[in-house]
Amino acid sequence: MTPRRHCVWDWNGTILDDNQARLLAVNESLAGLQIAPIDIQQYRDTYCVPVPDFYARLLGRPLTRDEWLTADDTYQASYRRHLPHTSHLMGGARAALLSWIARGGTQSLLSLHTHEHLLAELSHHGVGTLFRLAEGRRGPTGGTKAAAMRRHVQNLGLPPQQIVAIGDSADDALAAEQAGIAVVLYAGGSHCEAALTATGAPVVHTLADAIDLALRKPSPTRPMARVGAAA
Incomplete structure (x- = not known):
């Protein structure tokens, strides 16, 4: 088996524990749509990408364009407001990053978080x-x-066979599949474990286990099971 030498990490929900900021932001945006607030378990059970589909699941119908733009603006402003006071690195995240380097690997980060805000958060958390x-x-x-x-x-x-992704969502698994790289999913972030397991990708409960599995996981040889729009 080709040695795994590079890891592509996800940020939100994988290295950064921002679940509380996400929940507060979602509930503020739902209030503008006259929808009752949800709890963290409802969030993790329902969340999917593309994000408008997530809101459609909560509303029971698709959003209009204006509703989506308003909800997204509210979410982004609320998330940035709450993030500094509610987020921190996931337990074991710094140790996992250092462990990968100690084992001779290189690593990168790919996030759907706004690029400039991502760089600022990386600096803030010292990673x-x-x-x-x-x-x-x-x-x-x-x-x-x-x-x-x-x-x-x-x-x-790098050859795709030398790369593995670690993330917390079904969308991370789909993205890795389409890029032809292996993936390991972490169950402590935005998605419930059932949604992650449905992708067919391996699921772990600690980032230390993610590192161990990433080093030995075979490259993908067949498409993963599809789970609709869930991500």
Whole structure:
């Protein structure tokens, strides 16, 4: 088996525990749509990408364009307001990042978080220098990571067989599949474990276990099970 030498990490919900900020922001945006607030378990059971589909699940109907724009504006402003006071690195995240380097690997970061805010958060938490490359979202909100992952893998200039992704969502699994790289999913972030397991990708409960499995997981040989729009 080709040795795994590079890891592409997800940020939100994987390295950064921002679940509380996400929940507060979602509930503020739902209030504007006259929808009752949800709890963290409802969030993790329902969340999916593209994000407008997540709101559609909660409303029981698709959002209009104006509703989506208003909800997203409210969410983004609320998230930025709450994030500094409610977020922190996931338990074991710093140790996992250092462990990968100690085992001779390189690592990068690919996030759907706004690029400039991502770089600021990496600096704030003191982990920015641990990544060979860090890329956030530069386009519209609400989409999937698949196209960005394909570009990211190409920019790394490494054989896909040497790369593994670690993330917390079904969208991370789909993006890795489309980029032709292996993936390990962490069950402590935005998605419930059932949604992660439904992708067919391996699921772990600690980032230390994610590292151990990433080092030995075979490269993908067949498409994963599809789970609709869930991500």
